[in-house]
Amino acid sequence: xxxxxxxxxxxxxxxxxxxxxxxxxxxxxxxxxxxxxxxxxxxxxxxxxxxxxxxxxxxxxxxxxxxxxxxxxxxxxxxxxxxxxxxxxxxxxxxxxxxxxxxxxxxxxxxxxxxxxxxxxxxxxxxxxxxxxxxxxxxxxxxxxxxxxxxxxxxxxxxxxxxxxxxxxxxxxxxxxxxxxxxxxxxxxxxxxxxxxx
Amino acid sequence: xxxxxxxxxxxxxxxxxxxxxxxxxxxxxxxxxxxxxxxxxxxxxxxxxxxxxxxxxxxxxxxxxxxxxxxxxxxxxxxxxxxxxxxxxxxxxxxxxxxxxxxxxxxxxxxxxxxxxxxxxxxxxxxxxxxxxxxxxxxxxxxxxxxxxxxxxxxxxxxxxxxxxxxxxxxxxxxxxxxxxxxxxxxxxxxxxxxxxxxxxxxxxxxxxxxxxxxxxxxxxxxxxxxxxxxxxxxxxxxxxxxxxxxxxxxxxxxxxxxxxxxxxxxxxxxxxxxxxxxxxxxxxxxxxxxxxxxxxxxxxxxx
Numbered sequence: 001x002x003x004x005x006x007x008x009x010x011x012x013x014x015x016x017x018x019x020x021x022x023x024x025x026x027x028x029x030x031x032x033x034x035x036x037x038x039x040x041x042x043x044x045x046x047x048x049x050x051x052x053x054x055x056x057x058x059x060x061x062x063x064x065x066x067x068x069x070x071x072x073x074x075x076x077x078x079x080x081x082x083x084x085x086x087x088x089x090x091x092x093x094x095x096x097x098x099x100x101x102x103x104x105x106x107x108x109x110x111x112x113x114x115x116x117x118x119x120x121x122x123x124x125x126x127x128x129x130x131x132x133x134x135x136x137x138x139x140x141x142x143x144x145x146x147x148x149x150x151x152x153x154x155x156x157x158x159x160x161x162x163x164x165x166x167x168x169x170x171x172x173x174x175x176x177x178x179x180x181x182x183x184x185x186x187x188x189x190x191x192x193x194x195x196x197x198x
Numbered sequence: 199x200x201x202x203x204x205x206x207x208x209x210x211x212x213x214x215x216x217x218x219x220x221x222x223x224x225x226x227x228x229x230x231x232x233x234x235x236x237x238x239x240x241x242x243x244x245x246x247x248x249x250x251x252x253x254x255x256x257x258x259x260x261x262x263x264x265x266x267x268x269x270x271x272x273x274x275x276x277x278x279x280x281x282x283x284x285x286x287x288x289x290x291x292x293x294x295x296x297x298x299x300x301x302x303x304x305x306x307x308x309x310x311x312x313x314x315x316x317x318x319x320x321x322x323x324x325x326x327x328x329x330x331x332x333x334x335x336x337x338x339x340x341x342x343x344x345x346x347x348x349x350x351x352x353x354x355x356x357x358x359x360x361x362x363x364x365x366x367x368x369x370x371x372x373x374x375x376x377x378x379x380x381x382x383x384x385x386x387x388x389x390x391x392x393x394x395x396x397x398x399x400x401x402x403x404x405x406x407x408x409x410x411x412x413x414x415x416x417x418x419x420x421x422x423x424x425x426x427x428x429x430x431x432x433x434x435x436x437x438x439x440x441x442x443x444x445x446x447x448x449x450x451x452x453x454x455x456x457x458x459x460x461x462x463x464x465x466x467x468x469x470x471x472x473x474x475x476x477x478x479x480x481x482x483x484x485x486x487x488x489x490x491x492x493x494x495x496x497x498x499x500x501x502x
Contacts, residue, residue, distance in 0.1 A: 107214030107317045109207035130316040146318040161203040175346050
């Protein structure tokens with residue numbers, strides 16, 4: 001039977017390890033055996049993240065980093081010190097690649113990802129149903145796609161066949177999937193940031 | 199990366215773009231415009247049920263220009279109508295008449311319920327032989343679709359992956375189920391509507407009801423079929439009345455073919471039968487009698 005102290009210790013240790021696991025990454029270089037690294041800073045929407053590891057773990061000047069959630073990102077060595085056996089790598093922020101151009105075409109294939117009914121990462125395929133004509137230079141309000149989306153798709157990405165984001169899935173209307181165009185999302189984010197700034 | 203997926207996507211968009219040039223918006227009803235296809239130079243095909251007026255019709259072309267159009271004619275039995283445009287250099291639809299669509303083939307339905315073209319995709323769910331609409335018109339083949347219907351579906355073309363037109367879509371011929379009127383049928387109707395403005399259909403001026411022929415009578419008269427058509431109404435002065443068919447006659451055969459359903463009668467009344475006598479076998483007063491009846495041309499908006 002565990003004593004109250006030992007039981008509490010085990011729990012606290014587990015919690016701390018979980019916390020540490022989140023800042024521990026895998027560092028892989030060219031298929032060779034991988035080492036570990038510390039996620040020094042995760043980076044924001046514009047700044048990349050920083051990883052610290054041993055210099056002997058990274059041989060070349062780039063590496064693949066696998067974050068604790070399984071996301072793999074490419075990282076570049078920015079500083080290297082053989083004496084202290086340290087290396088610093090930065091990686092591009094994990095963000096959606098947004099399609100700025102070319103314009104969407106009616107009939108083009110699009111992919112939506114969502115979590116309907118508790119199923120994680122469900123994909124569905126459809127085509128662009130309509131592209132609003134650029135009347136008076138006004139940006140289109142909605143992307144209309146011929147695909148059927150369940151509620152769990154709301155807020156998720158609508159992407160083209162190269163994986164570039166074209167919109168944020170929002171609702172079904174008259175049998176069509178409506179998504180907020182990526183350009184409208186970007187404009188909204190810029191305005192929201194400007195408002196939030198002191 | 200995924201080049202097959204990307205080229206499929208580009209090909210679908212190319213098909214929509216090229217076929218979409220011949221797809222027009224038709225302003226001939228309230229609320230949303232309907233779709234039409236520039237089928238032959240100066241002739242636009244649309245669905246009859248989406249054209250609610252005969253005059254003041256305008257058409258918006260794929261380049262955004264709106265022009266007046268005149269109604270060349272309508273055929274409610276196939277749900278087709280033809281409009282004429284004056285002096286347009288708009289491209290005509292590229293038709294696929296040689297190879298019929300196949301079940302499972304990827305198809306796109308186009309519409310133009312406004313200035314821009316719209317698309318929905320799906321597959322051919324059924325391809326079958328000739329069928330007859332509830333108003334008696336023969337459609338060359340049954341083409342059923344597994345795809346979603348949106349505003350502007352009716353009157354729009356069904357296209358294949360190469361942008362070639364397989365027919366005209368309508369939701370009004372099969373209780374809202376999307377069907378496509380094949381190219382061959384559209385061609386026939388367009389030719390006739392452009393020539394005469396109406397589709398000629400023969401008619402007899404009778405109303406019928408299927409009845410069972412009593413076994414004893416059947417044996418006595420040496421009949422093979424046990425169902426025939428009781429004539430329950432005869433239009434006064436109509437072709438059947440003129441040629442001596444009577445109320446209460448039981449129609450057994452028409453032009454040598456047994457009839458047990460009103461569709462069997464309609465099948466004998468194509469446009470080419472107008473003025474050409476048919477042999478009718480009827481039971482009258484317990485005896486089989488043979489008569490000659492000459493179908494007339496059915497007046498517009500008359501069922502049988």
